C-alpha cells in the first residue's frame with residue numbers, strides 16, 4: 001500500500017477572514033413552512049459543478065411528504081455552516097509562515113476535474129468579500145508533495161492505485177512507541193471540563209446574527225454550529241453522472257447543499273455541505289474538516305467520521321489516493337502546519353489506531369503476539385470510563401510522532417492490519433470500523449507568559465499548563481444487505497447492528513440528562529450507548545464534548561440498478577441518518593483547560609518535562625556524589641599518608657625524647673644525688689660522649705650499648721686484672737679509654753670520701769637500668785617496624801618494576817647493618833660480663849699488693865692530676881708502666897679494712913645484680929640471629945629462677961651473691977661469642 005502524496009499546500013490554514021456565514025436560503029415556495037428555518041449553504045464558488053448537476057429540474061410532487069417518518073424539511077431543522085466553528089486566531093496575531101507566504105505567491109486553481117492551473121495571487125487577493133475568500137480558499141489550494149513538507153526528503157515507494165489501501169508500501173514502523181496501558185493512559189477527557197468560552201460563544205453569536213433573527217438565538221442553537229454534516233455523492237462511471245434511477249430522479253445541488261429525490265419516499269435534504277461527483281477530496285476536506293482540525297490544535301476535541309453504504313467512498317474520502325489525498329493525510333499536513341505557525345507553543349503528538357471488528361476492539365498498531373499483521377492473539381482491548389478521561393480503550397498502543405511522514409507511516413501500518421474483504425459492491429471492502437486517534441498536547445513555550453491574545457481578545461492562560469485535545473478520524477464499515485458469503489454475513493450483521501445502534505442513539509439524542517448527568521432521550525430514558533462498541537466509543541463526541549463533522553457518502557444513478565440492486569432505500573437511509581445527526585447532536589465542545597502539574601490529565605508533555613527535570617536532578621546528584629566520593633577518597637589517602645608520616649615522626653620523636661630523657665636523667669642524677677663519681681657519673685659522662693647528635697639507628701644503638709658496656713666496666717674495676725682491662729679496651733673501643741680515667745678518679749673519690757651513699761648509688765643504677773630497659777624497648781620497636789616496612793616494600797617491589805630491586809637491596813643492607821650493630825653491641829655486653837666474671841674470680845691477688853696499690857692510690861689522689869694516674873694505672877700488673885684505674889680499683893676493694901670491704905662488697909653485689917638484669921633484659925627483649933631477626937621470649941622458668949636468685953641475693957647478702965655469680969658463670973660458659981644473647 002502506498003502512502004498518498006499530498007498534492008496540495010503544506011500549510012493552508014485559514015489565516016484570512018473566515019468564510020461568510022451562509023445566508024438563509026431563499027424560501028422555497030413548495031416548502032414555506034420549513035424554509036424559514038433552513039440555512040442552505042450559499043457558498044459562492046468558482047468550482048461549481050457542471051450545469052447538469054445543478055440545473056436538474058427539481059419537481060417536488062409531494063413536498064410535505066415525509067420519508068420514513070421524517071420530513072426532509074423538518075429533519076434539516078437548522079443548517080449552520082462551518083463558519084460557526086470557533087474562529088481561529090487573527091492572521092495578525094500569528095507570525096507569518098512560509099506556508100502562508102507561499103500560498104500568496106503561487107497558487108493553483110483547482111478545476112472541477114481535479115486538475116490545477118497556476119493563477120496569480122493578485123487574482124485571489126482582489127476577492128475581499130467573505131464569499132470570495134472562501135472561494136479563493138478552494139482556488140488557492142496548492143498541491144505540493146507531502147514528503148517535501150517534512151523536509152526530510154524521504155521517498156516512499158508507492159504503487160499507483162486508486163485507493164490508498166490498495167497500494168503496498170515497504171515502510172517500517174518507527175521505533176518510538178509506547179503503550180497506553182491503564183497506568184500509562186492519557187487523558188482525553190479534558191473536554192469534559194466545562195469552562196466558559198465567551199470567545200467561541202460570542203463569535204457564534206456574531207455569526208448567527210447575520211443569518212437569523214437575534215431573538216431566535218439561544219445557547220442550544222448556537223452550539224449546534226459545532227456539528228457539521230456533509231453528503232458526498234460518489235461518481236457513477238456507468239451512468240455518466242446521470243442522476244436518474246428507476247426509483248426516481250435525484251437532484252444534487254452543491255451550492256445550496258441540497259440533495260433531493262423525486263420519487264417514492266423522496267424529499268429534499270439540506271446539509272452543511274453537499275459534494276457532487278466533481279468535488280475532489282481536497283474540497284471535501286477543506287469544507288468539512290479543515291477548520292475542525294484547526295480547532296483541535298487550539299485545544300478542542302474533534303471527531304470526523306464517514307458513514308455510508310458499502311462501496312460509496314468512505315475510505316476513499318478519509319484516506320484518498322496518491323493523487324488525491326483524503327481527510328486523514330490532509331489533516332496531518334494541517335496539524336504540522338499549525339505547529340510550524342505557532343512557535344510560542346510546544347507540541348507533542350501521539351497516535352493510536354484501533355478497529356472494531358465483529359464487536360471486538362483490536363489495536364492496529366500493536367504487533368500481535370503470534371506475529372504477523374492481523375494474525376495471532378492480541379490482548380483484549382476494553383473500553384473503560386472514568387470521570388476525568390471519559391470513555392477510552394485500554395490497553396492501546398500510542399506512538400509519538402514528530403513529522404507528517406512518520407504519522408502517515410504509522411497510519412499506513414494500521415491500514416495494512418485492518419480487515420478488508422470483497423463484497424458485492426467493493427472488492428476491498430472495509431469490514432471494520434477504524435478509528436485513528438491523534439492526541440495533541442501543547443503548552444506555552446515560556447512558562448509564566450501570562451495572558452495571551454487570541455482573536456484580539458484577552459484570554460487568560462495558566463502559564464506552564466498543558467492542554468490536551470484529541471482528533472478522532474473514523475472510517476466506519478459500510479452498511480450492506482445480507483451477503484451470500486457466510487463470513488461476510490456475520491461481519492455484515494455486526495456492522496449493521498452497530499450502525500443501527502449508532503442511528504438509534506443519534507435519533508434519540510435530545511441533550512437531556514438525568515439527575516446523575518447521564519444523557520437521556522426526550523422521555524428521560526437512557527441512551528443505548530452500551531449496545532455497541534462503536535456507540536460507546538463515540539459517546540463523548542455524540543454527547544456533546546467534541547466538535548463533530550459527519551461525512552455521509554452515497555451513490556446514486558442508474559449504475560446501481562444495472563448491478564441488479566436498487567439501493568435507493570439505502571441511500572435515503574443515509575440521508576436521513578445525516579439529517580438526524582445534524583438535528584440531534586448537540587455539541588458543548590469547549591477548549592480544554594490547561595492542566596498544571598504532572599497528573600494524569602497533564603499529558604505526556606508535562607510528564608516528559610517533569611521526567612527530564614528529575615533525570616537532570618539525578619544526574620547532577622550523581623555527579624555531585626561522585627565528586628564527593630572522589631574528594632573523600634583523596635582526603636582518606638591524604639589522611640593515611642599523614643598518619644603514616646605522623647607515626648614515623650612519632651617514633652622518631654619517641655626515640656629522641658627517650659634519648660633526651662635518658663641524657664637528662666643521667667645529668668640530673670649526678671646533680672640531684674650529689675654523686676660526683678662512681679658508675680652513675682661515669683655513665684652520664686659516657687652518654688654525653690657517645691650521644692652527640694645521633695638520635696636513632698645504629699649510632700644510637702651503639703652509644704646505648706657503650707653505656708651498658710661502660711656500666712659493666714665500672715663494676716669491673718672492683719675486680720681488676722690485666723686480661724680484663726685488655727678485653728674491656730678492645731671491646732669498648734676508644735670510648736672506654738676516654739672515660740675510664742674520669743670514672744676511676746671520681747669513683748675513687750666517692751668511695752674514698754664516702755660522700756655518696758650506697759642507697760643513692762643503687763637508685764642511680766636502677767634509674768639507669770630503667771633507661772636502658774626503655775631504650776631497648778624502643779630499639780625493639782624500631783627494629784620491628786623497620787623489618788615490617790622492609791618486608792612490605794620487598795613484597796611491593798616484587799609487583800613493581802625490576803628497576804627498584806636495587807633500592808630494596810640497599811635498604812635491606814642498611815637494615816642488616818643495623819642488626820649487625822645490635823649484635824655487636826650485645827656481643828660487647830656479653831664480653832664485658834665475661835671479663836667481669838673473670839676479674840671477680842682472680843684468686844692470686846695478694847693483700848700486700850693491694851695495700852701497696854692502695855697506698856699508691858691514696859698518694860696519687862692527694863696530689864697528682866687524673867691523667868697521670870690513668871697512665872700509670874693502665875699499665876698491667878707487675879709492669880713498670882703506669883697502671884690503669886681499672887687495675888687498681890678492684891684491688892682497693894680487697895682492702896683488709898673490714899668495714900670498707902663489707903660496704904664495697906655490697907656495692908659489687910648490687911652492681912652484679914644490675915648487670916645481670918641488663919643482661920636479662922637484653923636477652924628477653926630482642927634476639928637477633930643472622931639476617932632473620934626474631935623475638936624470643938625468655939622462658940618462664942629461667943626468668944623465675946633469675947627472679948628468685950635476685951630476691952635471695954638482695955635479701956640474704958653474701959651467700960646469695962655467691963650462688964648468683966656461680967649461676968652467671970654457668971650461663972655465660974654456655975654462650976659462645978658472636979651468638980645472639
Ligand SMILES: Nc1ncnc2c1ncn2[C@@H]1O[C@H](COP(=O)(O)OP(=O)(O)OP(=O)(O)O)[C@@H](O)[C@H]1O
Nearest residue numbers: 162234310311312313314315316426429430477478
Ligand atoms: N468520489 C470518488 N471518486 C472516485 N472514486 C471513488 C469515489 N468514491 C469511491 N470511489 C471508488 O469506489 C471504490 C469503493 O470506494 P470505497 O472503498 O472508498 O468505499 P467504502 O464506502 O469505503 O466501502 P466499504 O464500506 O465497503 O469499505 C473504490 O475503488 C474507490 O476508488
